[in-house]
Amino acid sequence: MYTSILVPVAPDGIEHAGPAIDMARKLLSPGGLLHVLTVLEVPPRYLAEYLPDRQANDVIALELDRQRQQIEAVTQVTPIIVNGHPAGKILEEARRLSTDCIVIPAHASSVQEFLLGSTAARVARRAHCAVLIVR
Secondary structure (H helix, E strand, O other), X not given: OEEEEEEEOOOOOHHHOHHHHHHHHHHEEEEEEEEEEEEEOOOOXXXXXXXXXXXXXXXXXXXXXXXXXXXXXXXXXXXXXXXXXXXXXXXXXXXXXXXXEEEEEOOOOOHHHHHXXXXXXXXXXXXXXXXXXXX
C-alpha cells in the first residue's frame, strides 16, 4: 500500500485514464493521497512566438480551466495542472509531492515511441519511486 500516489493523465487521454486511476485507488493506503496530474504545453512554442503576451496568457488560462473541469468530472479528484515538458514535469511533481508511487497509463506503442521513448518509459527510467504502467 502506498501513502501518496501520482497519476499523470495526458490532456487528450482523460477518458482512457480510468484503469490507472482505479488501480491507484486500490493501491492507496487508507488516508493516503491521490494526485491526478496533467501536463500541458500551452500554447505550443511555435505558436507562442506569434501571440502577444496577454493573448498567450488568456489561451493558457482558458485551457487550464477546461482541463480542470474535464478531469474533475471524470475522476472526482481535483487535478494538478502544470505547463511544461510531460516527462520532466511528472518527475518534478512526484518529487515535490513526495509520492511513493506513480501509476501511469500507457498508450499503444508506435514506431516513433519505440525510437524516441514514450513518456511512460522516460518516467519509469528516471523516477525516484515505484512506477506502475497500466495498459
